[in-house]
Amino acid sequence: MRSIVLTKGVPDFSEGAVSFDEDGHLERGKTPTVMNPNDAFALEAALQTRVRHGGHVSAMSMGPPGYADVLEEAMESVYADDTYLLSDRELAASDTWATAITLSAGIEKFREEVEDVDLVFAGFKTADGETGQTGPQACWAMDWPIVTHVIALDIDPDERVLRAKRLVEGDVDEIETVEAPLPCFVVTDPEFEPTYRKASHRLTHKRLRAETQERAVEHEEQLTTWDHVDLNLDPEYIGLDGSPTIVSSVDPIPKAPSERDATMIDPDDGDSMNEVLEEMQPYAAGGD
Amino acid sequence: MADDTEYEHYEAVVVGCGPGGAAAAARLADHGVETLVLERGTEAGSKNVSGGLIYAEESAPYAIDGLFDGFREEAAERPVTDYRIHNVAGNSVKTYDLTDLHEHDTDWCDAVLRRRMDSWLEQRVHEKTSETGGGVLTDVRVNGLLRENGEIVGVTCDELDPIEADLIVAGDGVNSELARDAGLMDWEEPDEWFQGVKAVVDMDPDVIDDRFDLEPDEGVAHLFSGDLFEDVRGGGFLYTNEDSLSIGTVFHLDSLVEQRAEPHELLDALLTHPLLATWLGDEYDEREYAAKLVPDSKKVAHPEPYQDRLVLVGDAAGQMQAQGPIIKGMNHAVTAGALAADAFAVTRGNADTEAAGRRYAQMLEDSGTMAKLRPRRYQLARAAGERDLVTNVVDRVLESPVGSIAVGNPISNRLLKRAYNSPFLVSMLPDTSTGYVTLPTVIGETQGRTIHWDNEVEPPTLEERIGDLTYDTDVGNPHIELVDESYAASGAAVSACPVSAEDFGGGCYRSETVQTNGSEETLVSLDTQPCVECGTCAVVADTTWEHPRGGKGVEYREG
Incomplete structure (x- = not known):
């Protein structure tokens, strides 16, 4: 099986890492970039496929040159064999549409020049944009079948089909079992869990980890960068010019009242407790 | 799928x-x-x-x-280059060099x-x-x-x-x-097992060299027997590691059960004995508390x-x-x-x-x-050792003034040291308190010198010891189930379990008195969270016992 995993760098929203200015706007320069957390599940699905059926996994991302670090992270966790970065100034400020066009061009180039592809994996929404659009749009551009919200995956290489369990959330959550022909685009759900019930699979997993740790030391050697010329993309349809989305304004959501005005009282401190009681008296005495 | x-x-x-x-x-x-x-x-x-x-x-x-x-x-x-046994009677201690026994058939021995x-x-x-x-x-x-x-x-x-x-x-x-x-x-008979508990104590390599008078590539093994542990049959040990000490106690499980002894308290008795003061100093830093069930090959191999x-x-x-x-x-x-x-x-x-x-x-x-x-000599000696009459007679003689003097005279001092160093005699030692308690106590009393050092060690409480261990608890999936919660069937686990104790609510096994229809009944309850997977309760209580799933349960850092 030959797989490509799409991944993206996002601001590290974890506590202590993320930085906001006075108006509550994200300070990108002061916040480190990490791999989109949901992409880990896509990587796990690709890794499971590779462990069970052999083959090759490539990680691909569109973004500034600094995303090479994100691809390195992808390499270390999915044990990707190589990484592809779609990057140049013309691609800057792309919305989901322009990004999807660019990624699909990257996948098509890969299929023509490197090797045909059986599976493309993407995570469910990015932590910054939260649109959930880029993967499906890229798939639409390639005219492939797509299976989303995947929580378990099984491939039948002989029949050239995949069987997947999808988590369909609604009033009642349901798990749907579907079958789709290869090649196929797979979007993993954050509930995705790889399963390795065979000793041989776990041994392969362990071997891949050891090999990747060796390889990741020189991850730059496994990195290929393509610009819009390599991808044969017209600048009119990519980057800012190719992005129909306009974000007119961003309003910070006010903090909840409880966070705005909370006073901590030590219950052992009699005076403070009396003040609290006095404060509460009118409400308690009100009766009606 | x-x-x-x-x-x-x-x-x-x-x-x-x-x-x-x-x-x-x-x-x-x-x-x-x-x-x-x-x-x-x-x-x-x-x-x-x-x-x-x-x-x-x-x-x-x-x-x-x-x-x-x-x-x-x-x-x-460290390799063991010095091997000794300390016979303890109160604060009186007689030490024999056991290096000859230790080196018998030994190419090398390392901690x-x-x-x-x-x-x-x-x-x-x-x-x-x-x-x-x-x-x-x-x-x-x-x-x-x-x-x-x-x-x-x-x-x-x-x-x-x-x-x-x-x-x-x-x-x-x-x-x-x-x-x-x-x-x-099987896990049926307590007398087929020993239980050991151990503390790994942090110590700088230079301090170890200094306190035990060692070169960096040398190490000691010390054993302890006598009345240190009252009448519980077993003994203690101290081994030097590169930058820590392993100090522990090992007892016959049946003896622990009979005496309702608390294993962690027996370990503390060793740690706080005056003899250990000179080695432990006044800064006691316990890295890890651990426990293990030990099969007695003489009976179960x-x-x-x-x-x-x-x-x-x-x-x-x-x-x-x-x-x-x-x-x-x-x-x-x-x-x-x-x-x-x-x-x-x-x-x-x-x-x-x-x-x-x-x-x-x-x-x-x-x-x-x-x-x-399974030495044949032991099989023969055991038959004798198990006959209470013989043991009682030997004990009575040892405890009598005449017997004590016999053990206490200078000639017997030499003979005793030789006896301890004889692999032949050691393989015959019966599992009675004579070998573990009475004889070493008499030796300590009659041959020993009194130790006056103040031991300032304050061992951690059981609660602190459990708190220091690392667990990945398999929540909602306990690996041990208590089959019979009556005190008669499973009460022995409350004291024998190395991470439980009477009047301690934070251990695996707890006993509680409940009122039932006007009468009082003592029941045993189990929480496997602090379990160190030693297996003691599988022998002394009525349980269905399994190991936790892979990677779950206690994770020893020292071991």
Whole structure:
């Protein structure tokens, strides 16, 4: 099986890492970039496929040159064999549409020049944009079948089909079992869990980890960068010019009242407790 | 999802990557056998505890450094260059040099800490077994035997589909679930077991050198017996590691139960004895508290440790030699593991699936290993030792003024030292309090000098010790179930469990008095969260006992 995993760098929203200015706007320069957390599940699905059926996994991302670090992270966790970065100034400020066009061009180039592809994996929404659009749009551009919200995956290489369990959330959550022909685009759900019930699979997993740790030391050697010329993309349809989305304004959501005005009282401190009681008296005495 | 009904097959599956499993796997790989090793710890050694000495015997066919190059340099702590026993009577102590006994048949002997040692072995074993199509998998718990038409053909696991194999090596330790599944071992009689508890105490290498008068490549082994532990049969030990001390106590489990003794308090009695003040100083930093059930090979070493394709090695087969001051387990596990592998290699392809097991049992016998584990002299002496009359007479004589003087005179002092150093006599020691308590106490009283040092050590409480351990609790999936919660059936666990105590609510086993229909009843309850997986309660209480799933439960850092 030959797989490509799409991944993206996002601001590290974890506590202590993320930085906001006075108006509550994200300070990108002061916040480190990490791999989109949901992409880990896509990587796990690709890794499971590779462990069970052999083959090759490539990680691909569109973004500034600094995303090479994100691809390195992808390499270390999915044990990707190589990484592809779609990057140049013309691609800057792309919305989901322009990004999807660019990624699909990257996948098509890969299929023509490197090797045909059986599976493309993407995570469910990015932590910054939260649109959930880029993967499906890229798939639409390639005219492939797509299976989303995947929580378990099984491939039948002989029949050239995949069987997947999808988590369909609604009033009642349901798990749907579907079958789709290869090649196929797979979007993993954050509930995705790889399963390795065979000793041989776990041994392969362990071997891949050891090999990747060796390889990741020189991850730059496994990195290929393509610009819009390599991808044969017209600048009119990519980057800012190719992005129909306009974000007119961003309003910070006010903090909840409880966070705005909370006073901590030590219950052992009699005076403070009396003040609290006095404060509460009118409400308690009100009766009606 | 698609299910393959056909099971995976490996030529050999080794369960557990301790010294027995590691030796078996390494030898199997040497013979070109495709070998899969399954270890339930998150890393080999994370589930293991030992007092801390590993021997290489001159008479044994295998030693661990012969199977694993660089073992002593990279996986062991200090060698034992000085070996003593302290006979304690109150603050009076008489010390004998046991180096002669220790060095009998000993090529070398090193202190070890199991996390470091076993994780090192795991790496070597994985390298070796990978070359013949296998490898080591951690976080996998083998939970039973796979049978076909009543015959053992493989193993079943919590984390993996069943696996078939031509040889199954059970190196899954003292509480081996495979040995019990096969009906080869049980947990019935407390008098077939010892229980050990141990504290690993942090100490700077220079301080160790200074306090024990050692060079950096030297180490000590000290043993303690006498009335330190009142009437509980057992003793204590202290071994020097590179930058820590292993201090522990080992008792006959039946004696612990009879005396309702608290194992952690017995350990504290040793730690706070004046004798230890000079070594421990005033800064006591306990890195880890640990416990282990120890099989008494004299009684339980299985003479035919096999069934179908299954062979038992090490503690799983009861191969733990504890006779008086001699405590040897890991070396026998190494020998057994390697012999089991050799037995499989020579019988490979034999249509009789039990051929390897039979050959293995024969090799244990021929190599003299079984004679060490179950010495004939002990079998004879035991018959005498168990006759209360004889013991009582000896005790009475020892306790009488005449007997004490007899032990106390200068000639007997020399003789006693020689007796202690005689492997022949030591192998006959009966398991009565005479050898453990009465005689050492009399020696301490009559020959000893009084120790006046102030011991300022304040050992951590049981609650603190549990708090310092690392657990990955399998929430909602307890691995032990209490079958009978009456105090009569399971109350012994409240004191005997090393992480439980009477009047302590934070342990595994607690006793509580409940009112039922006007009368009071004492019941036992169980919370497996603090469990250190020693197996004591499997013997002394009415439980169904299993190990936690792979990677779950306690994780020892020192071991």
